[in-house]
Amino acid sequence: MAGPGGGSSDVQWYFSQVKGAMDDDVAEADIISTVEFNHSGELLATGDKGGRVVIFQQEPESKNQAQCRGEYNVYSTFQSHEPEFDYLKSLEIEEKINKIRWLPQKNAAQFLLSTNDKTIKLWKISERDKRAEGYNLKEEDGRYRDPNSVTTLRVPVLRPMDLMVEASPRRVFANAHTYHINSISVNSDHETYLSADDLRINLWHLEITDRSFNIVDIKPANMEELTEVITAAEFHPNQCNTFVYSSSKGTIRLCDMRASALCDRHTKLFEEPEDPNNRSFFSEIISSISDVKFSHSGRYMMTRDYLSVKVWDLNMETRPVETYQVHEYLRSKLCSLYENDCIFDKFECCWNGNDSVVMTGSYNNFFRMFDRGYRQDMTFEASRENSKPQSVLKPRKVSTGGKRKKDEISVDSLDFNKKILHTAWHPLDNIIAVATINNLYIFENKMN
Amino acid sequence: MFTKGTKRKFSDPGEEPASSGDPGPAAPSAAARTLSSSYSLQRQSLLDMSLIKLQLCHMLVEPNLCRSVLIANTVRQIQEEMTQDGTWHIMTQALAAAQCPADRLVATEVLCRQTDAAAQAGQSPKPFSVVGLQEGYHSEEVVMEGDVETEVTMSSLSPLSPQLSSASYLTGPFEVGPCWEEEDEEEDHSESSEPSLMSEHSRHPALEELFSDVDPSYYDLDTVLTGTPKMGPYDLLESLSSHGPTALSSSSSCRSDLNELDHIMEIIVGS
Numbered sequence: 001m002a003g004p005g006g007g008s009s010d011v012q013w014y015f016s017q018v019k020g021a022m023d024d025d026v027a028e029a030d031i032i033s034t035v036e037f038n039h040s041g042e043l044l045a046t047g048d049k050g051g052r053v054v055i056f057q058q059e060p061e062s063k064n065q066a067q068c069r070g071e072y073n074v075y076s077t078f079q080s081h082e083p084e085f086d087y088l089k090s091l092e093i094e095e096k097i098n099k100i101r102w103l104p105q106k107n108a109a110q111f112l113l114s115t116n117d118k119t120i121k122l123w124k125i126s127e128r129d130k131r132a133e134g135y136n137l138k139e140e141d142g143r144y145r146d147p148n149s150v151t152t153l154r155v156p157v158l159r160p161m162d163l164m165v166e167a168s169p170r171r172v173f174a175n176a177h178t179y180h181i182n183s184i185s186v187n188s189d190h191e192t193y194l195s196a197d198d199l200r201i202n203l204w205h206l207e208i209t210d211r212s213f214n215i216v217d218i219k220p221a222n223m224e225e226l227t228e229v230i231t232a233a234e235f236h237p238n239q240c241n242t243f244v245y246s247s248s249k250g251t252i253r254l255c256d257m258r259a260s261a262l263c264d265r266h267t268k269l270f271e272e273p274e275d276p277n278n279r280s281f282f283s284e285i286i287s288s289i290s291d292v293k294f295s296h297s298g299r300y301m302m303t304r305d306y307l308s309v310k311v312w313d314l315n316m317e318t319r320p321v322e323t324y325q326v327h328e329y330l331r332s333k334l335c336s337l338y339e340n341d342c343i344f345d346k347f348e349c350c351w352n353g354n355d356s357v358v359m360t361g362s363y364n365n366f367f368r369m370f371d372r373g374y375r376q377d378m379t380f381e382a383s384r385e386n387s388k389p390q391s392v393l394k395p396r397k398v399s400t401g402g403k404r405k406k407d408e409i410s411v412d413s414l415d416f417n418k419k420i421l422h423t424a425w426h427p428l429d430n431i432i433a434v435a436t437i438n439n440l441y442i443f444e445n446k447m448n
Numbered sequence: 449m450f451t452k453g454t455k456r457k458f459s460d461p462g463e464e465p466a467s468s469g470d471p472g473p474a475a476p477s478a479a480a481r482t483l484s485s486s487y488s489l490q491r492q493s494l495l496d497m498s499l500i501k502l503q504l505c506h507m508l509v510e511p512n513l514c515r516s517v518l519i520a521n522t523v524r525q526i527q528e529e530m531t532q533d534g535t536w537h538i539m540t541q542a543l544a545a546a547q548c549p550a551d552r553l554v555a556t557e558v559l560c561r562q563t564d565a566a567a568q569a570g571q572s573p574k575p576f577s578v579v580g581l582q583e584g585y586h587s588e589e590v591v592m593e594g595d596v597e598t599e600v601t602m603s604s605l606s607p608l609s610p611q612l613s614s615a616s617y618l619t620g621p622f623e624v625g626p627c628w629e630e631e632d633e634e635e636d637h638s639e640s641s642e643p644s645l646m647s648e649h650s651r652h653p654a655l656e657e658l659f660s661d662v663d664p665s666y667y668d669l670d671t672v673l674t675g676t677p678k679m680g681p682y683d684l685l686e687s688l689s690s691h692g693p694t695a696l697s698s699s700s701s702c703r704s705d706l707n708e709l710d711h712i713m714e715i716i717v718g719s
Binding site (some may be wrong): 094180217227285288 | 525
């Protein structure tokens, strides 16, 4: 079902839906902090700064219009994490959901892992659309009947009821991280998962909450020597012994858990030598990797640093096989971006279903797609103005030279408060979810 | 020819490019090492900005460790370059000369590096220690470059003086303080794998009492390592007046009747 992605000229992207409040005044709690499709693409989960998880479900395709994909509507909303207070350090622990990862579906219920800075929770989302009536020992309102008053027995009957979606926390994995959790990743064995904070990575079993194994520890004995932190980590999609983690110095380490219990020594180190022409005081900061994602095939991985997206072949450590400039025009603005802290923004990236296109966000509510096969890149904007149903997304362009063409936007006009950090691509179809600060946009494409 | 992992090694000053910033300073020519004034201004303001950002870590709920590390690395990078230029030394001397007595007491710290010198033997020289700017106290601290072993910080002008600005916070890498070291405390107390820290604790139980009501953000790893606690703004007063020399470095007895600033001056002069 996954078409050739956004690359060929035959394919166009259309606005489908937007979720979230319409007003310009953004409540802090509504800021979207993570977006994730489940493995079938039927469910789309978002987490926000207020600790809530909202799950959207795709309606079945309407029979009238075959080409028209089902809409995503709210399926379940629940409070995943609450703010906590660490009394020892007199510090608050934010309830912001840093990551959501779905478990592969095993039965009727859906399971997902959600995490804030310190605690990971396993949530079960189950449907209830039937209710049993006619119990022998209970009245309809739940009160117990006096057993002596029961003279006949009957078999309870299942009657339909309004669909109720319940979310219940099944496991709480707490107290294993001193530093802030930035990543969680479910293993392909479907039994274990990893959680990574700034300095350590832990391996958990989904059934066991009171202990985890530390598999990576880069904390120096003397914290004064700390110069590098872990920024992201992910399990390989089909090799259950392999995972990668990225660092603030722009390196990615691939580790094999079979080699030793503590994977402090990497199996492979992926690092591209710095370009001496571009070196500046900001070189290290912009080389810091904000996201790492394996391709679905497991052959490649993609990293996002501040200005670019790089695709690496796992067999070649010396340099990436592809590099895509997301917003190279910002290179001359690094000082301002450092001043307003934008240089520390952590952009994520994602693959499409067949690994032919990669996508990432930028500023001014722009997001970018790079078609690896057709060698094309596109820039689109997620904005209310382009939000008419089925309206085509017009490609956007940032003018870098002196002359600004019509419809182009100059670098100085970019709104750096409007940033798209989180994007997700449906695993099997050309539907994308793009999160602005507090809105979720859903776009889809069609062949002409 | 690329060498693997060459990142920001400023061993060859000739190759160093201009820092990419908005006004686009004139890039110093590779051959001549004369720094254009706009470049050094740029660099100075970058240093100031970075130090302010680091200090703001105190205020945040839970500072972002990655951000702090990146900023600290940037500061160190600037410091290294300025040290090579010789401008670092000039700047600190200028700061020292320009200081005048503070109207109100500001955060002052005395750190003794004598005990730590051996521990740092393997490290590159870190002539300065970062001192925290406490927002609301309207203070700045000037660091004197004294002997390698003894570093003393003292109060200085109001923060509005642009020349001084926050260039006075210098670093040894992680003494930027509680940004991330504080997070460490919890596990340091519980982990037996770091006996050195535990022993430091037990060696100075009196200090715990001394600072039991001090904001824990002042009591960081650095304190434990050196055996000398970082003090909050008014703690020095208390310690000078009521407690023994435990809080002070190589200086002998406290002289509570002395003006605090004079006292610090004596330490500097004396060292």
